[in-house]
Amino acid sequence: MVKNEKLTMEEFLRIRKEILQGWPTGSHPALELDEAVKRLKSVPPHKNFALKLRKAKEQGVTLIQPRAGVARLDEHIELLQYLEKEGRADFLPSTIDSYTRHNRYENAEDGIRESDKQGRSLLNGFPAVNHGVDGCTKVYKNINVPIQARHGTPDARLLSEIICASMWTSNEGGGISYNIPYAKTIGLEDTIKYWQYVDRLVGYYYEQGIELNREPYGPLTGTLVPPSISNTVAIIESILAAEQGVKNITVGYGQGGNVVQDIAALKALEEQTNHYLKLFGYEDIFITTVFHQWMGGFPSNESDAMGLISFASTVAALGNATKMITKTTHESQGVPTKEANAQGLRASKMVVNLLKGQRMPDSKEIEEEINQIKKEVDSLIHAVVKAGKGDIAQGAVNAFKRGLIDIPFAPSEMNNGKVLPARDIEGKIRILELGCLAFTDEIKEFHHQKLAERAKIQNRKISIQMTIDDIYAISEGVLVGTEKG
Amino acid sequence: MVKNEKLTMEEFLRIRKEILQGWPTGSHPALELDEAVKRLKSVPPHKNFALKLRKAKEQGVTLIQPRAGVARLDEHIELLQYLEKEGRADFLPSTIDSYTRHNRYENAEDGIRESDKQGRSLLNGFPAVNHGVDGCTKVYKNINVPIQARHGTPDARLLSEIICASMWTSNEGGGISYNIPYAKTIGLEDTIKYWQYVDRLVGYYYEQGIELNREPYGPLTGTLVPPSISNTVAIIESILAAEQGVKNITVGYGQGGNVVQDIAALKALEEQTNHYLKLFGYEDIFITTVFHQWMGGFPSNESDAMGLISFASTVAALGNATKMITKTTHESQGVPTKEANAQGLRASKMVVNLLKGQRMPDSKEIEEEINQIKKEVDSLIHAVVKAGKGDIAQGAVNAFKRGLIDIPFAPSEMNNGKVLPARDIEGKIRILELGCLAFTDEIKEFHHQKLAERAKIQNRKISIQMTIDDIYAISEGVLVGTEKG
Amino acid sequence: MKTVVIGVIGADVHAVGNKIIDYVLSENGYNVVNIGVLSSQEDFINAAIETDAKAILISSLYGHGEIDCRFMREQCEEAGLDKVKLYVGGNIVVGKQDFNDVEKRFKKMGFDRVYPPGVKIEQALVDLKEDIGI
């Protein structure tokens, strides 16, 4: 049974040896820990993700980061350089392709080969493991801002080793958030263990005096996820990371669409992450937040998309997120061209720049929504701890098994899959079908009330059709779905 | 001396006769008042500007309207149809060309001829007087939403006659707002009289059972205009219009850039317009608000422009403006193509649709800014009334003469031209050089304090250089200007 | 009641559309066999054989559709499924591409119907009715 306990150095090294044998690139000399430490120590502050986040937080600004990745190394570098220069990205990513995410390095190799042949990327991301330390280091060296791996990999141990040794100073993911939305049959216990390893690696580097950033993946399925559910997962993953020695964590949240709820969710997320970390005894963890521009189905019209992107940026800035992940006008169609990607970045940058220093004023309405989210998170975390008899790792596994936590629309069989969200009449995301969610009766009643109110105003029944209408709604240019005649 | 008194029917008809002789198109039979009434009565509710605004206000939605106008009739119709269909405009405009605005109908005729020859518009707008009732009626008939003339014409009497007879159901402008920012040597007394005539015409139609909308032009010079100054002008023009029998008025405000100030300004504008109309004895006036997307120098990058446009839309919706005037990605370059115009509309529409029903929550910070603006407006209106010995029309003329009201950057010699605005450190527009503005000492001190605070934080002197930096700032992607090294 | 097999091919985990397709086709009178995300060509073929399905509706969202769908028709024929209708939809290639080209490529691969991004399953119902009835 997995436990929230720091891996011993011994255990860590034992697993490490095995991991590095997963693919030939694992034998690169830079993967000697001493060598990797030396390399990481050479990273200047402006290229260190963790340190740049500290500075941004101090200055109260919202920095921006795209998603981006293509199969071929040189094309990938060109892409990132373009996004840095034309898009004014503050942070760069390498979005990893889906074969790599499933450790199918042979498929990825095929993809690279085929892409070379056709002269265009046939993979949906950058196959970092296949390109290995040399390729990834070349990427690092050819850009001037910090770089992070963004993926969705249940078992990202080899990938994480390679990127760290390549001086990539942040890594997205977590044992829950990179399993439930990204896998089907992989056990939660396994992925938590995999990610404990990844966190332990970051903890190890911290012991050597190197601060790296970790980012639990906030938006989960990106589709009408109620804030309390994603916040709970972020808090659990932060605790798991902290135990392994991670000190610099960015918790994430995906835009829901209602301004009040989104800003409340961001605030609640930051406050409760700090609160629970302290409560569990982790004292010196530096927390920042990342806001994801709308993660669900996008409108296909490019101007509509620009509107949505810029609207999201307004919310991120007013909500004082430290980082924002941007989308593009190609979102509904496919992996964006570098031009489309840069356009999304620039529009976003314009908005956060204009809003520098501006905040959503405190108000009763936001306060109430913060309290609601916090109450729900408390209820869920309580259940998790109880389900694990005090151990949060065990608790998470059991809670998912029993549906005490349940992520809407997730493909994983480890997920109960009973929860159905829907918007209330104001567009706030509420829960229509609560499944076995560990909510108090008061909370359950609240959600029911909110949807009953919508049903009444829209003159319709509370039903799954609401959920479906809401899934389509934003891509059709409205927030709250309505029944088509 | 001009007075705030309703024109007698006699006087009105006397002037009218003269006016209609200003250009051959003034002799069109539809300009017989009976005939014009008959035509206007045939306008269905969905094409009546005033009624569509009433409905929007009731529903609490923000509707959108572009600026648009080209020299040639058929091209103009095609443009408007495109904006209705592709841009989803709720209201259509006809932006009038600058020669017509200065009653230079010969020049306009030249412009049309030259445009015909070259096959592209050489005028910056639609020369409605030259196209006459037949042309304007053709425009009206070929679209499905209400249409308004938007211009900047000190003497718009003939223009107004022609558009009303052509079933255009709204007209922008006012004796102050279409003089001070749009003219150099034309007397304020004259333009107030000209616009009393235009309002009287609308009042006449109301007596015949036809409700038309009038819209004082809110943003004035569009350049760092402090909200209290533009709100004061809007209130004065509303009173002047109400006296002539206008019942449906849309007061306007141009985005400043600070969200709190912008939303406070919109609220203060609506509340004080209603307040002062009642105070002056006009009981049954229906007031709506229009928010103008950023009216100053635009960024040249099109993505930056999209960001700004969508950000503005967020503010308009959260501030519950009934209408919003949109900008385009071509703004910094020149009159937009129809495609660029539609793109700005769509992005704007997306945002206001997503924000349908969402409002900026009440808060202390907004409350305080509302109070500040109201205090300033009270101080200015008080001075105007006093300067006119109780008559607001006379008061306006005298107040401008003495600089009690003073519009920054206005070309008019009727304006004192001493006031210099600058942003405080939060980006709220304050006043650096107060000139003779009729502010109480307390208000003066407030503005000074705010700029002293900025000077301290930015480590610079309070000087006109702040103003210049702020004028350039937004087009360069920041809100508060900084000194270049 | 006609049977259709639905699922998401390859290493693709996009589950939302798949769940909606399941719901909508079931509501509209089909017997839906949903093999879910992360399904291989064999998974689709086996399910179709077992349930005597009239059509296989492949979803591919994540961009590798072009690789994942190669030789699907040939595999079907080899398995004796020579009459089954093959549909594919979602975001079936990498990036924003001219859909006419994409459609041609997939038709050449033996697909009967190819759908562009954003086509909702509700819109494809007509085709399904035409091709296999209800």
Added chain:
Amino acid sequence: MKTVVIGVIGADVHAVGNKIIDYVLSENGYNVVNIGVLSSQEDFINAAIETDAKAILISSLYGHGEIDCRFMREQCEEAGLDKVKLYVGGNIVVGKQDFNDVEKRFKKMGFDRVYPPGVKIEQALVDLKEDIGI
């Protein structure tokens, strides 16, 4: 101290740039004669003659620049101003046009320097110094 005439031509009332140009050129050591907005070709020419100006800086923002500037060079010559430098800047044509074309058209009309939208007066100072000194 060299004298320059500035102003905004035609029925154009855009006053903001004009005020800034006045301030910046004065700060940089020029004797600025500002005839303001709504100025005709004659206004520019008369001011230049009266003040012995070395350059005329015409602003046109509102789009009618192409019409308003026709024959400006010829008018100058007729008035005996054959050495005066003619500059034009702002948004001098209607719509977003290829600037190379626009520049060519205005150069053909006899303008010495033609500026695209968004060029700040600060950037044009170098040219002015080169052409007429300070």
